[in-house]
């Protein structure tokens with residue numbers, strides 16, 4: 001079982017572990033309890049990106065696509081999605097939410113507020 | 127008298143400036159201050175190292191034996207004396223007292239300051255593995271480290287360098303010149319991945335290997351092995367052990383912030399400074415690798431000069447401010463030219479301009495965005511590095527010279543005419559050689575075109591220009607355009623837009639030129655993208671796998687998800703699992719195991735497929751390995767229902783039971799499936815064996831079909847029951863089962879070696895013609911035997927169940943989630 005990452009409210013960035021867990025040219029998944037699963041991509045050039053793991057076309061799991069350059073080709077019907085903007089490229093129209101990422105000292109961090117579902121946050125605030 | 131407006135100007139004594147760190151930034155800062163106002167400060171410099179300041183970047187040439195220490199000294203003892211600077215060398219500062227404005231050194235010396243400058247540089251990062259403290263484990267940061275390496279090198283022996291970045295490779299180069307057998311262990315799949323893209327990293331690796339170094343990429347260190355109290359080797363996570371008399375850790379650096387942090391100064395990754403290099407305490411400044419400026423830390427010297435300028439301006443009351451730096455990298459390994467600068471990650475609106483010259487070992491890649499150069503990677507020819515770097519820093523508009531940019535400064539700026547590559551070709555004299563392989567001159571090519579060869583293919587087949595290695599394809603294309611204008615015919619369909627070669631050329635050249643790795647193919651065949659696309663990567667992966675059985679290592683990131691996860695992805699993102707049922711036969715153990723899996727994993731559906739076996743639906747990617755383990759336990763292996771590979775061998779009842787059966791079609795089907803399963807092919811491949819011409823197994827719409835008759839076996843090929851139904855062609859008739867199997871193996875191998883990726887046998891045969899297939903198989907009486915032998919050889923590497931490997935834990939990363947995010951307890 002992968003170990004759970006707690007999302008303490010004070011931390012702005014969520015540490016999801018070392019960059020080496022994802023081979024360049026691949027992606028990994030990060031389920032969020034009560035929220036949308038996230039796909040974290042490591043490009044061949046070493047950049048990290050994160051998107052909601054749902055293709056804007058018919059919700060295909062983008063994490064399972066082929067990563068090339070700065071885009072991923074969806075495994076279901078081959079739409080090409082930009083990892084930077086989450087937008088479908090070429091003739092296709094649609095956009096998937098991106099999650100702000102930072103890499104520090106070899107670890108990957110996701111912006112907490114973009115990961116943890118707003119409902120939870122609201123409940124926490126209450 | 128009124129109080130003086132500026133207290134400093136009337137102060138009797140100069141202010142006391144204390145510098146912590148006698149390194150490149152600390153001393154440079156002092157030089158800059160002295161240049162502006164030599165009388166302003168009384169200066170004391172503390173240095174942890176017991177020596178004067180030297181050019182740290184030249185430690186690499188010192189290690190390599192190209193320079194001596196004396197040659198790299200920057201500030202001699204005389205310099206300190208002449209400028210009234212007190213150097214406290216070999217006595218590091220241990221404590222800063224900001225209240226009292228003093229520093230305390232290790233020897234107990236207390237030094238008061240008015241201004242304090244922290245220039246402590248970086249600390250090498252030590253990976254926390256067992257054995258890291260053993261004698262013989264060194265870092266690469268200062269002269270003492272170099273001395274340790276030189277001492278070790280005296281005895282020859284083995285060196286292991288952990289880290290394939292700039293520092294690690296320079297250490298490896300030095301040690302290997304000093305006569306050690308060097309192995310570089312690098313965690314990432316390509317060397318210097320922060321500065322180089324995959325293509326350049328691969329070229330670098332090949333060159334270092336050619337020079338005798340062993341480069342292990344994707345290698346993770348588990349521990350450092352000890353023997354008799356000294357380092358003896360390195361063990362990797364995959365179990366490999368590499369002997370070592372010395373281990374150099376060069377895995378990265380961390381800004382040295384300890385002192386500042388304990389003094390309560392604001393620190394993040396580095397000591398936080400503003401544009402004037404002032405820390406959170408106005409009396410304390412910091413400069414060099416230890417600082418973090420606008421969120422950025424640097425590990426190269428160029429930014430330090432800029433920082434020191436801003437710092438000195440501030441300390442002499444003429445503040446200018448530091449804006450941050452764009453950096454470029456060069457590797458200091460003699461004979462290997464590598465340059466990189468800027469951002470070359472590519473992406474939206476980024477255009478790649480790639481030039482590869484395999485013969486000269488050159489790879490150049492420029493990244494242009496909105497008409498401006500934003501990144502550059504150069505390998506093999508870095509002459510234009512500075513020019514590109516300059517264009518990049520100045521954000522100059524390069525649209526005008528874009529087409530010729532990649533050819534370098536001389537060419538791009540060599541006058542308007544040459545900015546157009548076609549024009550450059552037009553300017554070549556008639557006797558200029560165009561095709562080096564076949565010795566064809568420009569005049570000959572032009573004459574050939576004028577004589578009617580109006581496409582690339584036609585030129586290739588007529589005068590042979592660009593018919594061999596293909597590196598002059600671009601020149602020939604230019605000549606076509608120049609000679610024929612718009613009437614140029616599009617050449618053969620290329621594999622994808624990353625290359626000007628078609629499938630056949632690529633397959634042929636992989637074998638002819640013995641290309642054994644994907645970056646090598648891309649380099650030698652002049653790919654126009656750095657790492658290909660979703661079309662060419664899977665194709666090349668297959669072509670290489672087919673050409674070099676047992677040698678080429680399958681590249682998972684070039685595989686479509688189904689083949690990567692060994693299951694079929696469904697519309698909801700779950701997977702279906704189809705175990706093999708040899709020849710459509712099954713038994714209670716298998717059926718029970720399948721039933722158990724369906725229940726255990728709550729599979730919502732199980733169905734009989736059109737391929738005579740069972741399909742279990744709705745399995746999550748995390749559960750696949752466990753499902754496979756259960757199926758393996760009952761003796762079942764992957765059915766490859768997901769692969770460009772052998773799918774099913776359908777059979778009918780045959781002579782064993784059926785009243786019309788002429789041969790044992792069931793038995794033969796099982797034998798054929800046992801022979802062919804696991805093989806990767808250009809597309810999926812289906813087989814059937816029917817026991818008589820009633821053909822209950824539908825053998826005549828299969829890629830390979832056997833129809834049994836009284837006198838033997840009719841072998842049919844090229845059938846398809848899919849989108850466009852095509853009945854098979856009769857290939858031949860044979861008398862025995864053994865011959866049927868041999869022909870089956872031979873036909874598959876011919877298809878594997880010659881078809882285009884994603885071309886099934888039906889369109890392939892339509893394209894090349896049945897006669898061609900027959901001639902390939904039968905013109906030479908030995909052909910069938912040879913093809914079949916090649917197939918069987920390749921199968922020796924293919925027939926281990928991919929499910930079993932995954933069930934045993936191989937590539938668990940592909941199945942597991944990274945982690946699960948749960949809201950913290952406080953807000954549930």
Ligand code: SRM
Pocket residue numbers: 694695696702704733734735736737738739741767773774810812827828845846847848849850886
């Ligand atoms: C499961 C199965 C349907 C069933 O429940 O019976 C099936 C399911 C799929 N077929 Fe099929 N085909 C299945 C038998 C067939 C057959 C019948 C046969 O093999 O005898 C055919 C026609 C015969 C043929 O291939 O010539 C068939 C012709 C196709 C085609 C068209 C191929 C063509 O060359 O025209 C495709 C599309 C493709 O491959 O590009 C396709 C593709 C697919 C895919 C892989 C669609 C996709 O890309 O996701 C389906 C995968 C479903 C899944 O996740 O399992 N399937 N498919 C059958 C699996 C057989 C097996 O045990 O492995």
Ligand SMILES: Cc1cc2nc3c(=O)[nH]c(=O)nc-3n(C[C@H](O)[C@H](O)[C@H](O)COP(=O)(O)OP(=O)(O)OC[C@H]3O[C@@H](n4cnc5c(N)ncnc54)[C@H](O)[C@@H]3O)c2cc1C
Pocket residue numbers: 146147148149150151152172173174175182183184185186217218219220245246247248266267268293296382385413414415416424425426427428430456458
């Ligand atoms: C082998 C090697 C090759 C390199 N090659 C290149 C290259 O090709 N190009 C490039 O741009 N850069 C290169 N670099 C990086 C470059 O050397 C650094 O960027 C530069 O030296 C940083 O300067 P600095 O003054 O910040 O740190 P340093 O030069 O490391 O100086 C810091 C000094 O502070 C001392 N110190 C630390 N703590 C204390 C303390 N508490 N009290 C007293 N003294 C202390 C240290 O001993 C050290 O002498 C290379 C580095 C190495 C090691």
Ligand code: SF4
Pocket residue numbers: 778779780781784785786787788791816817818819820821822823
């Ligand atoms: S039709 Fe022929 S092959 Fe089919 S079951 Fe009957 S005898 Fe066997």
Ligand code: FES
Pocket residue numbers: 055056057058059060074075076077078079
């Ligand atoms: S769901 Fe991604 S392309 Fe259809």
